[in-house]
Amino acid sequence: MNSGDFVWWPSPEVKDNANLTAFIRKCGVADYDNLVSWSEENPEEFHKKLFDFIDLRFFKYPDQILDESMGPAFAKWCNGGTTNVALNCLDKWKNTATDRKIAIDWEGEDGTLKQFTYSEVRTQTNRLAAGLRNLGLGAGDVIAMYLPNVPEAAITLLAVAKIGGIVLPMFSGFGGDAILARLNDSGAKAIVTVDGSPRRGRAVSAKAVVDEVASKAPALRHVIVAKHWEAPHEWTEGRDHWWDDLTRDVPDEVESERVEADSPFLLIYTSGTTGKPKGVVHSHCGFPAKLALDLSICMDFKPDDRLMWMSDMGWLVGPILVYGGLQLGGTVVLIEGAPNYPEADRYWRLIADHKVSWLGIAPTIVRTLMANGPEQLTRHDLSSLRIFASTGEAWDEPSWLWLFNAVGKGRLPILNYSGGTEVGGIVATTVVHPLKPCAFSGPVPGVGADVVDEFGKSVDPGEVGELVMRRPSIGLTRGLWNDRDRYLETYWNVIPEMWVHGDFASKASDGTWMVHGRSDDTLKIAGKRTGPAEIEALLMGTQKLVEAAAIGIPHAVKGTAIVCACQVRTNVSADDALKEELAEVVARGLGKPFRPSEVIFVSDLPKTRNMKIMRRVVRAAYLGTETGDLSSLINPESVEELSRLRRS
Numbered sequence: 001m002n003s004g005d006f007v008w009w010p011s012p013e014v015k016d017n018a019n020l021t022a023f024i025r026k027c028g029v030a031d032y033d034n035l036v037s038w039s040e041e042n043p044e045e046f047h048k049k050l051f052d053f054i055d056l057r058f059f060k061y062p063d064q065i066l067d068e069s070m071g072p073a074f075a076k077w078c079n080g081g082t083t084n085v086a087l088n089c090l091d092k093w094k095n096t097a098t099d100r101k102i103a104i105d106w107e108g109e110d111g112t113l114k115q116f117t118y119s120e121v122r123t124q125t126n127r128l129a130a131g132l133r134n135l136g137l138g139a140g141d142v143i144a145m146y147l148p149n150v151p152e153a154a155i156t157l158l159a160v161a162k163i164g165g166i167v168l169p170m171f172s173g174f175g176g177d178a179i180l181a182r183l184n185d186s187g188a189k190a191i192v193t194v195d196g197s198p199r200r201g202r203a204v205s206a207k208a209v210v211d212e213v214a215s216k217a218p219a220l221r222h223v224i225v226a227k228h229w230e231a232p233h234e235w236t237e238g239r240d241h242w243w244d245d246l247t248r249d250v251p252d253e254v255e256s257e258r259v260e261a262d263s264p265f266l267l268i269y270t271s272g273t274t275g276k277p278k279g280v281v282h283s284h285c286g287f288p289a290k291l292a293l294d295l296s297i298c299m300d301f302k303p304d305d306r307l308m309w310m311s312d313m314g315w316l317v318g319p320i321l322v323y324g325g326l327q328l329g330g331t332v333v334l335i336e337g338a339p340n341y342p343e344a345d346r347y348w349r350l351i352a353d354h355k356v357s358w359l360g361i362a363p364t365i366v367r368t369l370m371a372n373g374p375e376q377l378t379r380h381d382l383s384s385l386r387i388f389a390s391t392g393e394a395w396d397e398p399s400w401l402w403l404f405n406a407v408g409k410g411r412l413p414i415l416n417y418s419g420g421t422e423v424g425g426i427v428a429t430t431v432v433h434p435l436k437p438c439a440f441s442g443p444v445p446g447v448g449a450d451v452v453d454e455f456g457k458s459v460d461p462g463e464v465g466e467l468v469m470r471r472p473s474i475g476l477t478r479g480l481w482n483d484r485d486r487y488l489e490t491y492w493n494v495i496p497e498m499w500v501h502g503d504f505a506s507k508a509s510d511g512t513w514m515v516h517g518r519s520d521d522t523l524k525i526a527g528k529r530t531g532p533a534e535i536e537a538l539l540m541g542t543q544k545l546v547e548a549a550a551i552g553i554p555h556a557v558k559g560t561a562i563v564c565a566c567q568v569r570t571n572v573s574a575d576d577a578l579k580e581e582l583a584e585v586v587a588r589g590l591g592k593p594f595r596p597s598e599v600i601f602v603s604d605l606p607k608t609r610n611m612k613i614m615r616r617v618v619r620a621a622y623l624g625t626e627t628g629d630l631s632s633l634i635n636p637e638s639v640e641e642l643s644r645l646r647r648s
Contacts, residue, residue, distance in 0.1 A: 007404065008413055008435040018431050023053050023297050032432065032442065033511075039445035040471060046446055047289070047474060054292035054328075056285070057092050058083045059258045068472065072499075073492045074479070075472035078261035078285040085265055086162035086256045088288050089326040090122040098303070098329045105306070105354055106151050109198045109337030114151060121155065121326070124247075126254040128159035131246035135222050137190055139164030139257055142267060144183060144191040145313065146206055148172045149336045152226040152243065153313045154322045156192045161265045161284070164257030168267045171314030171609055171632055172197070172206070178631030180213040182269055183220055185279060186481060190222035192243075196231025200341050205231035214239070261285035267481055268316055270421040277629055278490070279481025280421050290475025291324040294425040298444055299389055299415045301358055303329035306384070308350065309360025310335055312609040314632075316421045317360065317391070330358070339365060345376040352380040359385055362392045364547065364611035366399045371546045371569055374406055382407065387431070391417040392612050394517045394533035395438040396540040404437070416440045418503070418515045422491070423447075424475035426467060426501060427513050439512040447473040451505045451513075456495040459506070464531070466519055467505040468498045504531045521615050523552040525560055525593045532615060535596075538589040539564060539582055544572045547605050550596075551619040561597040562586070565618050565642065567605060574601040600645050604638040606630075618642060 015021055020032070027049050029035050039046040044065045050056070062081030070076070084091075093099050103118040116124070137143060143160045145167060147153040153169075160167035168186050170179060183191065191214075196205045207225055211234045214220055223236070226243035259265075262283045269277040295301040307325045311317035325332035333354045339347035347369060351359065369376070388403060395416070404414055413435055419426040425444045433441035443449030448471035451459050459465040469476075476499070480487040494500040504516040517533035535550035546567040555561035564582065568574040579599040587595035606617040609632065620627040621642035630636055 006434040006436050007401075008410070010413075010431055010434070015432050019296050019300050019302065020298065020430050020432050023049075026053055032430065036443055036445050040448050043446065043471070050289060050293060050297075050446075054289070054296060055092070056083075056289055056292065057087050058261065058285075059087070062261060062285075066472075072472045072497065073488060075476075076262055077283070077474050081261035081285065082258045083261045083284050084161060084164070084256040084259055085284050085288055085323060086125065086158050089158060089323055090118065090125060091256055093118045093329065094122065101329070102331050103326055104151055104154055104332050104334055106334045107336065107350065107354070108150070109201075109341070116151060118326070121158070123252050124151075124155045125158040125162060126252055127247040127250050128155055128243075129162040129254045130250035131224075132159060132163055132165070132190070134246070134250070135190065135241070137163065137165060137222070139259060140166065141190070142166045142168055142186045142188040144168040144170060144179075144186070144188040146170050146172065146174070146179060146191055146193040146210060147226075147313060148194065148197040148206070148228075149313065149318075149334055150194065150197070150226070150228055151334065152192070152194070152228075153318075154332070154334065157313070157319060157322050158326075162254065162256045164259045164263075164265075166264050166267050168269075169313045169318060170269075171312050173312070173609060173634055174209075174314070174631050176209055176212040178629070179209065180216055181276070181631075183213070183217040185269075185276075186267055187219045188217070189219055190224060191220065192224045192226070194226045194228040195233060196229040198229055198337070200338065203229055203231045205233050207231070207233035211236075259284055262478065264478060266319060268314075268319070268421060270316075277631075278486065279483070281478045281481055282475075283478055286474045286476070286478070288323060288327050290424040290473065291320060291327060293446065293475070294417065294428065294444060295320075295324045296328055298425065298428040298430050299417065300387060300431045301325075301328055301330060305358040305386070306331045306333055306354060306356050307358045307360070308333035308335065308354065308356040309389075310339055310347075310365070311360075315608065315610050317610060321360070340368070340372070344372055345379060348376055348380040348382065351382055351385065355384040357384050357386040358389065359387070360389045360391070361403070362390060362611045363395050363399050364393065364607065364613065366403050367396075367540070367546055368611075370399060370402050377406060385412055388412055388414040389417055390414060391419075391425075392610050394515055394531075394537075396533075396537040397437045398541050398543060400437045419444075420501060422477040423469070423473055423499070423501070426469060427505070427515065436510075436512050439508070439514055442511060442513055447471070450498075451507055452495065452498070454495070456498060461507050461509045464504050464506045464516060466495070467501045467503040467515065468495065469501070470498050472499075518615070521551075523550065523560055523562060523594075525552075525562065530590060530594065534590065535562065535564065535586055535594065538585050539566060542582065542585055544569055544578065544582075547613065549605050549613050549615050549618045551615055551622065553597075553619070553623060555597070562594060563598045563600065563622060564596045565600050565602050565605060565622070567603065568601055602638065602641055602645070604635050604641070606633050606638045606642075607635060608632045609634050
C-alpha cells in the first residue's frame with residue numbers, strides 16, 4: 001500500500017443507515033460538501049434543523065438562534081430560550097422505553113460491577129440536586145468535582161447542571177496546588193470528592209488532598225464526600241458532608257432549573273504552552289448541540305451503541321462521554337483505572353465483557369497496546385466493535401494501520417476527530433466517506449473551518465497552514481473565565497476576524513484534510529517549517545519505538561535544531577546504532593536539514609491523563625527552563641529523567 005491510499009469504503013448499507021445521510025436528506029442538500037456550505041451560509045436554518053434532528057429540548061424555544069451583534073468572538077446563541085442540560089440528558093427520557101435501558105455500565109479497578117438504568121440515574125441525580133439545594137447552592141454557583149471514574153462522577157455532572165450551577169471537573173490525579181489554583185480562580189463554593197480510590201492497587205486519599213487546601217480557598221463552604229475506598233482523611237464538622245447523608249430523606253423528583261439557554265454550566269481548565277491554565281466556559285444549549293452534531297451526525301453514534309472512552313473526568317472527553325452518551329440515549333461504559341491494570345490485556349477484556357460497540361481511543365494508547373504484542377487480541381471477542389473514534393493528537397500511519405488491520409480486521413472505520421476543549425470538533429471523519437490513514441473527511445458543518453497562511457488567506461491544496469474557524473460555532477467556548485483579554489489575544493487577535501486554533505493542517509486535492517500537530521510546537525529549521533508530528537511519524541515507522549517526541553532547541557546556525565526523545569520497545573537495543581538509524585530515517589524522509597542533532601532514549605514521556613504527550617514539557621525539561629504547569633501530568637517522574645539526560 002502506498003502512503004495516502006484509501007483503505008476503507010462504506011458499504012451501501014452503511015451509507016443508507018448513517019445518521020449523516022438522514023440529516024443531509026432532512027436539510028434538503030445534495031451531499032456532505034453542500035451541507036457544509038449551506039450550514040455556513042444559513043446558520044439559523046441549519047441549527048433549527050439540527051435541534052429538531054437531535055431532539056434538543058427547550059422549556060422555551062429561542063426567539064433568535066444566533067446573534068452576532070457583538071462580533072464573532074462574543075456571538076450569542078439561542079436568545080430568549082430556556083433549557084437545561086439535565087432536561088436533554090435525563091428528563092426527556094422519562095416514561096419512555098429509554099428510561100428502562102442501562103444508562104451507565106460501570107467497572108471498578110478491582111472488577112466491581114454496577115449498572116444503572118436511565119430511571120435510576122435520574123433518581124440519583126434528583127437526590128443529589130435536592131441535597132445541593134439544601135446546602136444553599138443553586139443557579140450560577142461553581143461546584144467543583146475531584147472524582148475518579150465512579151458513578152458519582154456522572155451523577156455530579158448532571159446534578160450540578162440540574163440546579164443551574166456550573167460544574168468544574170478536575171483531574172483526579174491533581175495535587176493540592178493545582179486544585180487550589182482552580183478553586184480560587186473559579187470561586188467554587190463546594191467540591192465533591194471521594195474518601196479514597198484505588199490507583200494500581202494502592203489506596204489514594206482524595207479527601208486528604210482536598211483537606212490540604214480547603215482552608216486556603218476562601219469561597220469554599222462545603223466538601224461533599226462519597227464513600228468509595230477507605231483511606232485516611234480528616235473531618236471538619238459543618239463543612240464536610242457525606243454524600244449518603246446529603247441524599248437521604250430528599251425527594252426523588254426535582255424540577256430542572258429553567259436557565260437561559262446560553263448560560264454557563266461547565267467550566268473546564270486547559271493548560272497551554274504559557275501562562276496559567278485557561279478556564280473554558282460551555283453553555284446549556286451550545287455544548288449538547290455540538291456534542292450531538294459531532295457524535296451523532298458526523299460520527300454516527302446511535303441509541304443502541306455502547307460507548308467506552310477511557311478518560312478522566314477532568315479532561316473534556318470525560319464530560320463528552322457522560323453528557324453525549326446520555327443525551328443520545330446510548331449506554332455509557334464507565335471504567336475506573338488504567339487500561340493495562342491489573343492485567344496487561346484489561347483494555348481488550350473490557351471491550352469484550354461490556355460489548356462495547358463505539359470505542360473512543362487515542363493514538364498513544366494504541367501505541368502502548370501495540371508494544372504489548374498481538375497475542376493479547378486473540379484472547380478476547382471484539383466482535384461487538386462497530387466504530388473507532390480518535391481525538392487528542394495526530395496519528396502516525398503504522399499505529400493507525402495496526403488499529404485498522406489487527407484490531408478492526410480492515411472492516412471498521414477509524415473516525416478521526418480534531419478540535420479542542422474550547423470548541424469541540426473542527427474537522428472530522430464520517431462513515432459516508434472513504435478512509436485514508438490518519439486523514440479527516442473534512443470540516444464539521446457550521447464551523448467555517450479553513451487552512452490559511454499568516455495573513456488569513458486560504459492555502460493551496462498540499463500546503464500546510466493554520467487551522468482556523470471563519471465563523472462562530474455553537475460549541476465554541478463562551479469566553480475564558482474572568483479573562484476577556486486573554487481570550488481575544490489567544491484566539492481572535494492572531495489573525496483578525498477568525499478563530500486561530502493553534503494547529504497546523506492541510507487539505508489534499510482528493511478532499512481529505514490532515515492535522516499535523518500544534519502550531520506552537522512548530523519547528524523552523526534553516527527557514528523551513530515542519531510540525532513535530534511529521535518527524536515522529538517517521539520515527540514510529542521504524543517499528544522500534546513505543547513513543548517519540550520531537551522538539552526544537554536553539555541552534556547558532558540553523559536557528560533551531562531537532563532533538564528526538566524516544567521510548568524504545570522492550571525487544572530493541574537502545575544503543576548508538578539505533579540513534580544513528582533513527583536520525584537517518586528523519587533525514588531521508590524530510591531532508592538533511594531536518595536530521596536530528598540528538599536522539600535520546602527515555603523510559604517514558606510526559607503525558608496527560610488522556611495520554612497526550614506534552615512536548616512543551618519535554619522541551620523545557622531538556623533545556624532546563626521553567627516547565628510551567630505540570631498538574632495535568634500522570635507521570636511527573638518523566639520530567640526529572642529528561643532533566644538528568646540534559647545535565648549528563
